[in-house]
Protein backbone atom coordinates (compact mmCIF):
# COMPACT_ATOMS: atom_id res chain seq x y z
CA UNK A 176 0.00 0.00 0.00
CA UNK A 177 2.84 2.36 0.89
CA UNK A 178 6.42 2.17 -0.24
CA UNK A 179 9.26 4.51 0.67
CA UNK A 180 12.11 3.78 -1.66
CA UNK A 181 15.46 5.17 -0.53
CA UNK A 182 14.15 8.55 0.58
CA UNK A 183 16.43 11.30 1.83
CA UNK A 184 14.86 14.33 3.51
CA UNK A 185 16.52 17.41 4.90
CA UNK A 186 16.06 20.90 6.25
CA UNK A 187 18.47 23.35 4.66
CA UNK A 188 21.91 21.85 5.09
CA UNK A 189 20.74 19.26 7.64
CA UNK A 190 19.96 15.77 6.47
CA UNK A 191 17.25 14.42 8.78
CA UNK A 192 16.51 11.10 7.03
CA UNK A 193 18.91 9.28 4.76
CA UNK A 194 18.14 6.61 2.19
CA UNK A 195 15.20 5.13 4.10
CA UNK A 196 13.32 2.24 2.56
CA UNK A 197 10.12 1.06 4.19
CA UNK A 198 6.90 -0.62 3.12
CA UNK A 199 3.44 -1.08 4.53
CA UNK A 200 1.19 -3.80 3.13
CA UNK A 201 -2.57 -3.39 2.98
CA UNK A 202 -4.19 -4.30 6.31
CA UNK A 203 -0.92 -4.17 8.23
CA UNK A 204 -0.03 -2.11 11.27
CA UNK A 205 3.56 -0.93 10.97
CA UNK A 206 5.48 1.12 13.50
CA UNK A 207 8.40 3.46 12.98
CA UNK A 208 10.28 3.95 16.23
CA UNK A 209 13.50 5.56 17.34
CA UNK A 210 14.91 8.01 19.85
CA UNK A 211 14.42 11.77 19.93
CA UNK A 212 15.40 13.46 16.70
CA UNK A 213 15.73 10.16 14.81
CA UNK A 214 13.69 11.44 11.88
CA UNK A 215 10.30 9.87 12.59
CA UNK A 216 8.17 13.00 12.26
CA UNK A 217 10.17 14.07 9.22
CA UNK A 218 9.42 10.75 7.52
CA UNK A 219 5.71 10.89 8.31
CA UNK A 220 5.53 14.51 7.18
CA UNK A 221 6.95 13.53 3.81
CA UNK A 222 4.38 10.75 3.43
CA UNK A 223 1.59 13.19 4.33
CA UNK A 224 2.80 15.70 1.72
CA UNK A 225 4.07 18.28 4.22
CA UNK A 226 7.71 17.91 3.13
CA UNK A 227 9.21 16.99 -0.21
CA UNK A 228 12.04 14.45 -0.08
CA UNK A 229 15.34 15.44 -1.67
CA UNK A 230 15.57 12.09 -3.38
CA UNK A 231 13.90 8.70 -3.48
CA UNK A 232 10.30 7.73 -4.19
CA UNK A 233 7.14 7.53 -2.11
CA UNK A 234 4.43 5.34 -3.63
CA UNK A 235 0.90 5.03 -2.28
CA UNK A 236 -1.09 2.20 -3.86
CA UNK A 237 1.50 2.13 -6.63
CA UNK A 238 1.30 5.85 -7.44
CA UNK A 239 4.23 8.23 -6.91
CA UNK A 240 3.06 10.83 -4.38
CA UNK A 241 6.25 12.59 -3.20
CA UNK A 242 5.62 16.33 -3.17
CA UNK A 243 1.86 16.05 -3.80
CA UNK A 244 -0.16 18.56 -1.77
CA UNK A 245 -1.56 17.21 1.51
CA UNK A 246 -5.20 17.94 0.68
CA UNK A 247 -4.95 15.85 -2.47
CA UNK A 248 -3.38 13.00 -0.49
CA UNK A 249 -6.23 13.14 2.03
CA UNK A 250 -8.72 12.83 -0.83
CA UNK A 251 -6.82 9.84 -2.17
CA UNK A 252 -7.17 7.96 1.14
CA UNK A 253 -4.31 8.97 3.40
CA UNK A 254 -4.89 10.82 6.70
CA UNK A 255 -2.49 12.06 9.38
CA UNK A 256 -3.05 12.35 13.12
CA UNK A 257 -0.32 14.91 13.80
CA UNK A 258 2.04 15.09 16.75
CA UNK A 259 0.54 17.18 19.56
CA UNK A 260 -3.04 16.52 18.23
CA UNK A 261 -3.27 20.00 16.58
CA UNK A 262 -6.99 20.27 17.09
CA UNK A 263 -8.63 23.70 16.82
CA UNK A 264 -8.78 24.62 20.51
CA UNK A 265 -11.20 27.54 20.20
CA UNK A 266 -13.67 25.70 17.98
CA UNK A 267 -16.15 23.33 19.59
CA UNK A 268 -15.66 19.58 19.47
CA UNK A 269 -18.53 19.37 16.98
CA UNK A 270 -17.00 22.03 14.74
CA UNK A 271 -13.66 20.20 14.74
CA UNK A 272 -15.42 17.00 13.72
CA UNK A 273 -17.51 18.62 11.00
CA UNK A 274 -14.50 20.24 9.26
CA UNK A 275 -13.49 17.13 7.32
CA UNK A 276 -17.14 16.57 6.39
CA UNK A 277 -17.52 19.87 4.51
CA UNK A 278 -19.03 19.06 1.14
CA UNK A 279 -20.24 15.61 2.21
CA UNK A 280 -23.99 15.08 1.67
CA UNK A 281 -25.89 15.72 4.93
CA UNK A 282 -27.18 12.19 5.58
CA UNK A 283 -23.80 10.64 4.79
CA UNK A 284 -22.03 13.13 7.08
CA UNK A 285 -24.47 12.39 9.92
CA UNK A 286 -23.86 8.65 9.60
CA UNK A 287 -20.08 9.11 9.52
CA UNK A 288 -20.17 11.39 12.57
CA UNK A 289 -22.45 9.02 14.51
CA UNK A 290 -20.02 6.19 13.80
CA UNK A 291 -17.09 8.08 15.36
CA UNK A 292 -19.19 9.22 18.33
CA UNK A 293 -20.08 5.57 18.95
CA UNK A 294 -16.37 4.80 18.93
CA UNK A 295 -15.55 7.71 21.27
CA UNK A 296 -18.61 8.21 23.54
CA UNK A 297 -16.74 10.77 25.68
CA UNK A 298 -16.81 13.15 22.70
CA UNK A 299 -20.55 12.73 22.18
CA UNK A 300 -21.34 14.53 25.43
CA UNK A 301 -18.93 17.40 24.67
CA UNK A 302 -19.96 18.41 21.13
CA UNK A 303 -20.76 22.02 22.10
CA UNK A 304 -17.71 22.53 24.33
CA UNK A 305 -14.51 24.21 23.15
CA UNK A 306 -12.08 21.49 22.09
CA UNK A 307 -9.32 23.16 24.12
CA UNK A 308 -11.19 22.23 27.31
CA UNK A 309 -10.98 18.49 26.68
CA UNK A 310 -8.53 16.33 28.63
CA UNK A 311 -5.37 15.19 26.81
CA UNK A 312 -6.84 11.73 26.21
CA UNK A 313 -10.07 13.19 24.81
CA UNK A 314 -8.11 15.58 22.57
CA UNK A 315 -6.26 12.58 21.17
CA UNK A 316 -9.59 10.85 20.56
CA UNK A 317 -10.78 13.98 18.76
CA UNK A 318 -7.65 14.08 16.61
CA UNK A 319 -8.10 10.40 15.68
CA UNK A 320 -11.86 10.82 15.03
CA UNK A 321 -11.17 13.85 12.83
CA UNK A 322 -8.68 11.86 10.74
CA UNK A 323 -11.08 8.90 10.49
CA UNK A 324 -13.82 11.21 9.18
CA UNK A 325 -11.64 11.59 6.07
CA UNK A 326 -12.30 7.84 5.48
CA UNK A 327 -8.61 6.94 5.13
CA UNK A 328 -7.39 3.59 3.85
CA UNK A 329 -4.00 4.41 5.38
CA UNK A 330 -3.91 6.15 8.75
CA UNK A 331 -0.66 7.85 9.79
CA UNK A 332 -0.25 8.60 13.50
CA UNK A 333 2.55 10.68 14.99
CA UNK A 334 3.20 9.92 18.67
CA UNK A 335 -0.45 9.37 19.68
CA UNK A 336 0.57 8.30 23.21
CA UNK A 337 2.74 11.36 23.87
CA UNK A 338 2.01 12.98 27.24
CA UNK A 339 -0.80 10.60 28.18
CA UNK A 340 -1.18 8.73 31.49
CA UNK A 341 -0.64 4.93 31.24
CA UNK A 342 -4.36 4.08 31.25
CA UNK A 343 -4.98 6.51 28.40
CA UNK A 344 -2.04 5.07 26.49
CA UNK A 345 -3.77 1.68 26.83
CA UNK A 346 -6.95 3.22 25.42
CA UNK A 347 -5.08 4.65 22.41
CA UNK A 348 -3.53 1.27 21.60
CA UNK A 349 -6.95 -0.39 22.07
CA UNK A 350 -8.41 2.02 19.51
CA UNK A 351 -5.57 1.28 17.10
CA UNK A 352 -6.15 -2.48 17.49
CA UNK A 353 -9.86 -1.98 16.72
CA UNK A 354 -9.02 0.06 13.64
CA UNK A 355 -6.69 -2.63 12.38
CA UNK A 356 -9.47 -5.20 12.91
CA UNK A 357 -11.74 -2.97 10.81
CA UNK A 358 -9.24 -3.15 7.95
CA UNK A 359 -7.60 0.28 8.30
CA UNK A 360 -3.90 0.11 7.45
CA UNK A 361 -1.82 1.88 10.10
CA UNK A 362 1.62 3.50 10.06
CA UNK A 363 2.46 4.52 13.62
CA UNK A 364 5.34 6.70 14.75
CA UNK A 365 6.15 6.33 18.45
CA UNK A 366 8.76 7.11 21.05
CA UNK A 367 7.10 4.45 23.21
CA UNK A 368 8.99 1.81 21.27
CA UNK A 369 8.13 -1.20 23.41
CA UNK A 370 4.37 -0.61 23.14
CA UNK A 371 4.57 0.22 19.44
CA UNK A 372 6.63 -2.86 18.56
CA UNK A 373 4.31 -5.06 20.65
CA UNK A 374 1.30 -3.68 18.79
CA UNK A 375 2.58 -3.56 15.23
CA UNK A 376 2.82 -6.49 12.82
CA UNK A 377 6.20 -5.17 11.69
CA UNK A 378 8.44 -2.36 12.87
CA UNK A 379 11.29 -0.22 11.63
CA UNK A 380 13.81 1.32 14.01
CA UNK A 381 15.62 4.45 12.87
CA UNK A 382 18.39 6.31 14.61
CA UNK A 383 19.96 9.58 13.47
CA UNK A 384 18.03 9.39 10.21
CA UNK A 385 19.11 5.88 9.24
CA UNK A 386 17.39 2.52 9.37
CA UNK A 387 19.06 0.34 12.00
CA UNK A 388 16.63 -2.55 12.37
CA UNK A 389 13.41 -3.86 10.87
CA UNK A 390 11.34 -6.96 11.22
CA UNK A 391 8.20 -8.62 12.52
CA UNK A 392 7.01 -8.37 16.12
CA UNK A 393 8.60 -11.74 16.82
CA UNK A 394 11.89 -10.79 15.19
CA UNK A 395 12.53 -7.54 17.01
CA UNK A 396 10.08 -7.61 19.90
CA UNK A 397 12.74 -8.67 22.39
CA UNK A 398 13.88 -5.92 24.66
CA UNK A 399 17.57 -6.61 24.15
CA UNK A 400 17.33 -6.31 20.38
CA UNK A 401 15.35 -3.14 20.61
CA UNK A 402 17.62 -1.61 23.24
CA UNK A 403 20.72 -2.40 21.20
CA UNK A 404 19.21 -0.75 18.14
CA UNK A 405 18.77 2.42 20.18
CA UNK A 406 22.44 2.34 21.13
CA UNK A 407 23.18 2.54 17.44
CA UNK A 408 25.83 -0.12 17.10
CA UNK A 409 25.11 -2.62 14.36
CA UNK A 410 27.42 -5.15 16.06
CA UNK A 411 25.44 -4.76 19.27
CA UNK A 412 22.23 -5.26 17.31
CA UNK A 413 23.49 -8.43 15.67
CA UNK A 414 24.78 -9.74 19.03
CA UNK A 415 21.51 -8.96 20.78
CA UNK A 416 19.48 -10.60 18.02
CA UNK A 417 21.64 -13.72 18.48
CA UNK A 418 21.01 -13.67 22.27
CA UNK A 419 17.29 -13.27 21.65
CA UNK A 420 17.29 -16.16 19.18
CA UNK A 421 19.12 -18.46 21.62
CA UNK A 422 16.76 -17.50 24.43
CA UNK A 423 13.84 -18.21 22.11
CA UNK A 424 15.25 -21.66 21.33
CA UNK A 425 15.83 -22.65 24.95
Ligand code: ATP
Pocket residue numbers: 186189190191209210211212213214215216217218366
Ligand atom coordinates in the same frame (compact mmCIF):
# COMPACT_ATOMS: atom_id res chain seq x y z
P1 ATP B 1 10.93 13.55 18.10
O1 ATP B 1 10.44 12.28 18.65
O2 ATP B 1 11.78 14.34 19.05
O3 ATP B 1 9.85 14.37 17.43
P2 ATP B 1 11.75 12.58 15.52
O4 ATP B 1 12.32 11.22 15.42
O5 ATP B 1 10.33 12.77 15.09
O6 ATP B 1 11.98 13.13 16.98
P3 ATP B 1 12.36 14.69 13.68
O7 ATP B 1 11.45 15.67 14.37
O8 ATP B 1 11.92 14.13 12.40
O9 ATP B 1 12.71 13.51 14.67
O10 ATP B 1 13.78 15.39 13.52
C1 ATP B 1 14.86 14.81 12.79
C2 ATP B 1 16.00 15.78 12.69
O11 ATP B 1 15.61 16.89 11.90
C3 ATP B 1 16.45 16.35 14.04
O12 ATP B 1 17.83 16.49 14.00
C4 ATP B 1 15.77 17.69 14.09
O13 ATP B 1 16.52 18.60 14.87
C5 ATP B 1 15.76 18.12 12.64
N1 ATP B 1 14.60 18.96 12.34
C6 ATP B 1 13.30 18.63 12.52
N2 ATP B 1 12.49 19.63 12.11
C7 ATP B 1 13.32 20.63 11.65
C8 ATP B 1 13.10 21.91 11.08
N3 ATP B 1 11.87 22.38 10.89
N4 ATP B 1 14.19 22.63 10.74
C9 ATP B 1 15.44 22.14 10.90
N5 ATP B 1 15.72 20.94 11.42
C10 ATP B 1 14.67 20.18 11.80
